[in-house]
Amino acid sequence: MSAGRTLLGKYPDVDSLFGAARKLRGDGAGRLNFYSPFPLEGAEEVLGLRKSPIPFIAGAAGFTGVVSAVLMQWWMNDVAYPINVGNRMAVPTPTWVPIMFELGVLLAGVSIFMGLMALFRFPQPYSPLSEVEAFRSATVDALWLSVNVPAADVERTSDELRRLGAVDVQLVPEVA
Amino acid sequence: MTPPAASAVHRDPLAETPLILGHPSDLQVNDALLKPILDPNRGWKVLAGLAAAGTGLLVLGITVTLARGIGMWGNNQPVGWGYGIINFVWWIGIGHAGTLISAILLLFQQKWRTSINRFAEAMTIFAVMQAGLFPLIHTGRPWLAIYWLFPYPNTMGIWPNFKSPLIWDVFAVSTYFTISLLFWFIGLIPDLAALRDSATSRVQRMAYGVFALGWRGSARHWHHYKIAYLILAALSTPLVLSVHSIVSFDFAVSQLPGWHTTIFPPYFVAGAVLSGFAMVLTLMIPTRKAFRFENLVTERHLENMAKVMLVTSMIVSYGYLLENFMAWYGGSAYEAHLFFKTRLTGPYAPIYFMMIAFNVLVPQTFWWKRARTSLTWLFIASILVNVGMWAERFVIIVVSLHRDFLPSSWGMFFPTWVDWSIYIGTISFFSLLFLLFLRFVPSVAISEVKELNHEMRHGQAGTGGHA
Numbered sequence: 042m043s044a045g046r047t048l049l050g051k052y053p054d055v056d057s058l059f060g061a062a063r064k065l066r067g068d069g070a071g072r073l074n075f076y077s078p079f080p081l082e083g084a085e086e087v088l089g090l091r092k093s094p095i096p097f098i099a100g101a102a103g104f105t106g107v108v109s110a111v112l113m114q115w116w117m118n119d120v121a122y123p124i125n126v127g128n129r130m131a132v133p134t135p136t137w138v139p140i141m142f143e144l145g146v147l148l149a150g151v152s153i154f155m156g157l158m159a160l161f162r163f164p165q166p167y168s169p170l171s172e173v174e175a176f177r178s179a180t181v182d183a184l185w186l187s188v189n190v191p192a193a194d195v196e197r198t199s200d201e202l203r204r205l206g207a208v209d210v211q212l213v214p215e216v217a
Numbered sequence: 218m219t220p221p222a223a224s225a226v227h228r229d230p231l232a233e234t235p236l237i238l239g240h241p242s243d244l245q246v247n248d249a250l251l252k253p254i255l256d257p258n259r260g261w262k263v264l265a266g267l268a269a270a271g272t273g274l275l276v277l278g279i280t281v282t283l284a285r286g287i288g289m290w291g292n293n294q295p296v297g298w299g300y301g302i303i304n305f306v307w308w309i310g311i312g313h314a315g316t317l318i319s320a321i322l323l324l325f326q327q328k329w330r331t332s333i334n335r336f337a338e339a340m341t342i343f344a345v346m347q348a349g350l351f352p353l354i355h356t357g358r359p360w361l362a363i364y365w366l367f368p369y370p371n372t373m374g375i376w377p378n379f380k381s382p383l384i385w386d387v388f389a390v391s392t393y394f395t396i397s398l399l400f401w402f403i404g405l406i407p408d409l410a411a412l413r414d415s416a417t418s419r420v421q422r423m424a425y426g427v428f429a430l431g432w433r434g435s436a437r438h439w440h441h442y443k444i445a446y447l448i449l450a451a452l453s454t455p456l457v458l459s460v461h462s463i464v465s466f467d468f469a470v471s472q473l474p475g476w477h478t479t480i481f482p483p484y485f486v487a488g489a490v491l492s493g494f495a496m497v498l499t500l501m502i503p504t505r506k507a508f509r510f511e512n513l514v515t516e517r518h519l520e521n522m523a524k525v526m527l528v529t530s531m532i533v534s535y536g537y538l539l540e541n542f543m544a545w546y547g548g549s550a551y552e553a554h555l556f557f558k559t560r561l562t563g564p565y566a567p568i569y570f571m572m573i574a575f576n577v578l579v580p581q582t583f584w585w586k587r588a589r590t591s592l593t594w595l596f597i598a599s600i601l602v603n604v605g606m607w608a609e610r611f612v613i614i615v616v617s618l619h620r621d622f623l624p625s626s627w628g629m630f631f632p633t634w635v636d637w638s639i640y641i642g643t644i645s646f647f648s649l650l651f652l653l654f655l656r657f658v659p660s661v662a663i664s665e666v667k668e669l670n671h672e673m674r675h676g677q678a679g680t681g682g683h684a
Contacts, residue, residue, distance in 0.1 A: 075436035078243060078411065079668035080443050084436040093441045099448050117368055117376035126380040139385040139463055143392045146452050150396040153445045154403065158430075160441050165431030177414035179434045180407065182243035182667075 045071060046195050046215065047169070049176055050186045050207035055081055058184045061205035062087050070198070071189035076179035098156040099149045106148030110141040169216045175209060187213075236329055236669065238512040243667050246513070250663045251415050253508045257656060260507065265652045271645020278639035279354055287357040289635040296618045296630035301355035303610040304640055307492070308348035308647075309390065309464055310485075310606060313457055314493020315341025316397060319404070320453035329521050331669050332513045335408075335662040336504070337497050338401040343650040344496070345394045347643040352386070354639070382466035389463040396456055400449045403442070406432045407664040461485040468613065474552040475617030478543060484536030491529040491576065492606035494522050498599035502592055504655065513661060516590050523589040526602065530580035533609075537577065551622055564629065565616050568608045575605025 052058035058081075062073055066089070075084055084090075114137050118124050129136075157163070170176055170187075179185045186207070190198045199210045241249065281289050292299030315337040322330035356362035364371045365378070366387050377384050410432035413425040432438070462482035469481040498519065505514040544556035560569045579601045582588040589595070620627045654660065 076434045077436065077439070078247075078407070078434055079664045079671060080439040081436060085440050088436060090437065090440050093444045095441050095445045096448060099445075099452075103452075113368060114379045118379050122374065122376040124378050124380065126378070129380070134380070136380040139382075139459070139466075140379060140388050142455070142459060143385070143388040146456050147388075147392040147395060150392075150399055150449060150452055153449055154399045157403065157441060157445050161431070161438050163430040163432075164427075166426055168431060168433065170433055176433075180410040180414045180432070181247050 045189045045191050047213040048188050048190055048195065048198055048202060049076075049170075049173060049211040049213060050188075050202035050205075051175070051178070051209040051211075052184045052186060052206055053208055055184065057206035058186055059083065059087050061186055061202065061207070064205055065186075065188060065201070071191075074187045076176070076185040076187065078180050078182060081184075094160070095153060095156055099153050102152030103145045103149035106145035107141045109148075110144040111137060113144075114140060169213050172214045172216070173211045175211055235673065236332065236515065236517065237666065237673060238515055240674070241512065241670065243670065246666050246670055247411060247415060247663060249509070249513070250659055250661050250666070251412060253655060254412065254657060254659065255416060255421075258507070261652065261656055265649060265656075268645045268649035268652055272642060272649050274638040275642025275646050278635050278642050279350075281635050282354055282357075282639070287355070289633060291630055291632040291636050293628070293630075295621060295626050295628045296615055298614050298618065299630055300632050300636040300640055301351045303607065303614050304643065305348050305351035305355075306464055306485075306610045306614075307607050308344045308351070308643065310461060310489035310492045311496045311603070312341040312344035312348065312393075312397070312493060313461060313486070313489035314497050315339070315344075316393075316400075316453050316457035317490055317493065318497070319400060320450040320457065323447075323450045324454060328669060329518055331665045332510075332515075332661055333497065333501065333518055333522075334665070335401070335404060336501060336660050337493075338397065338404070339651065339654045339658070339660070340493075340496060340500060341397050342394070342401060343647050343654070344493075345390065345397065346650070347647050349390060349394065350643060351639075382463060382470055385463045386467060389460045393456060393460045396449070396453055400446075400453055403446060403449065404662060404665075405658065406430060406442075407434065408659040408662065410434065411663050412659060458486055461489045473617055473621060474544075474549065474555040475613060478540060480536050480539050480543075484533060484540075487529045487532035487536065488576075488606060488609060491526055491533055491580070492603055494526045494529070495599040495602035495606070498522055498526075498595055499603065500651065502596045502599075504660070508655075508660070510661065513666060519592070519595055520586075520589045523583045523595060523598075526580050526599075527583040530576060530602075534577045537573070555617060555620070559620050560612065560616055563616065563620065565612070565619070569612050569616065572605050572608035572612055575601045576609060579605070 050061065052061060058075060062075070065073060066087075073088055075081060075088070077084075115132060119132060176185060186202070188198060188202070195212060199212070202210050237246075290299060290301065292301065315334075318330050318337040319334040322334075353359045353362075356366075363369070364373065364375060366384070368377050379385075406429060409425050409429035413422055413429050416422045416425060462485065465481035465485035468476035469478060471477060501514060501522075502519070505511055541556050544552040560566065579598050582594070582598065588598075615630045619630055
């Protein structure tokens with residue numbers, strides 16, 4: 042972490058939360074984030090987030106699964122240990138389809154989970170945010186906004202958060 | 218149940234009942250849904266003790282089977298697939314409702330799924346666990362069966378036969394289990410975090426904190442999470458259709474009358490959904506009462522499930538009808554004999570008529586709103602349907618096998634005490650897992666209910682899921 046500090050502001054509703062974020066972003070504030078018990082419609086746009094790479098990860102992994110299913114079945118049943126069932130054609134056969142489908146889905150699904158873990162940098166059992174007792178409400182029933190500010194600006198930005206409608210403002214403690 | 222606050226006001230009789238009654242705040246939703254975990258009641262221990270004792274039967278049955286061999290079961294020639302496969306198909310089928318509710322209803326934007334999806338997904342995972350046990354023990358010596366089930370380089374240089382539906386089954390069931398587990402766990406992460414942050418004891422905070430993986434509801438995380446959840450739903454939808462289709466291939470690709478039919482895949486999938494919804498009702502009706510979830514799992518939810526059962530029961534009935542039509546129209550003497558002699562007048566005829574009564578006739582009562590909204594009848598009907606679906610698998614497997622082409626090789630099947638103890642053991646083990654789930658994990662998707670609650674308060678249309 043840089044020398045900056047993180048300020049948390051609790052907002053009573055989505056409109057004031059988004060309003061505050063838009064204002065802060067317009068003023069060129071540091072990195073902003075929301076914390077909420079459920080996903081907020083439109084948060085991506087307010088925060089200016091880029092498209093998630095998850096669909097690409099899932100697609101690539103699914104494709105890998107399908108291709109490896111073809112290669113696996115072809116090599117195992119037609120090259121390494123040929124099995125002739127009812128003299129049906131060896132390559133490419135409709136009997137490959139179920140395994141192609143299952144392996145594609147399996148790899149896509151597992152990669153989505155792994156992809157999420159990598160993007161979130163999870164598991165992350167400790168975060169300085171856990172030090173703020175009031176912030177526990179972020180997963181229960183409250184909407185929080187976080188902003189990174191230089192140490193000198195803490196006072197000024199706290200006032201700004203309050204002026205923009207925050208009902209509670211907390212400073213995340215510095216942890217070595 | 219407590220009357221909703223809105224019922225005092227005159228409502229449009231054609232308007233649907235709201236999915237959440239009584240306008241609770243997010244904190245009230247949170248506390249109501251976490252209460253069974255943070256402040257449990259005593260009845261749980263009694264039930265869990267019973268289920269654990271029943272699980273002992275499972276351990277006993279498996280031990281006897283492994284020690285003395287598969288001859289301890291009732292199956293023999295000509296009925297080589299007895300309880301092992303009946304129960305496998307039955308349990309796998311039950312699992313299907315979970316994926317249907319969580320994935321297919323999410324894609325169709327059916328908001329009523331929100332209060333019941335977590336519950337149904339847990340049921341899926343536990344049911345698939347029971348199902349997987351049966352074929353595994355049925356191999357007799359599972360540790361010697363691995364080389365023809367899983368492709369791994371073994372010293373014999375042999376690879377599995379990928380043209381066999383039994384191998385497809387291994388891949389389908391293991392993929393289904395893995396994806397269901399991931400879908401369930403990803404859905405659970407925000408709720409585990411809510412649990413971590415609502416818990417007061419240090420042990421609970423630590424334990425749930427470990428499983429919450431560090432979730433704090435960050436918008437940057439929700440952003441990836443929403444799309445991940447949606448894609449997993451899109452993957453699970455064809456997956457759930459594929460699993461029971463592939464299970465039905467185990468039968469349909471053989472030449473045996475009663476198995477050799479092309480209607481099997483859709484008819485198996487519909488039957489699976491029917492039994493799965495029945496099982497959700499069986500479990501949900503007592504749970505919502507014990508946990509006082511009536512405002513979140515409303516009568517409308519139960520009524521909708523009854524409607525799904527009515528539809529799938531009619532698809533199953535169509536399957537029965539078409540099987541019989543094909544037996545007549547196809548002109549095969551063996552098939553005609555099975556459908557019009559053996560099933561109707563053979564030694565297992567009562568089981569056949571039980572199947573018709575419970576799967577075809579019982580759900581027909583759901584045309585009436587009174588039947589769909591009576592908790593007692595829903596509960597009884599849901600159990601009858603599951604008995605009926607078990608009878609269906611008995612009819613397909615045992616009745617088809619016990620009298621095949623040559624009368625000289627006809628024979629009977631009688632289950633042994635080992636068959637029964639394994640079957641009852643899996644029901645107990647399933648109940649035990651379910652009770653543990655109810656006790657330690659949020660059984661309703663809290664973050665989704667909060668989202669729905671938020672949408673309802675602001676009158677906006679949304680998806681009702683995280684997508």
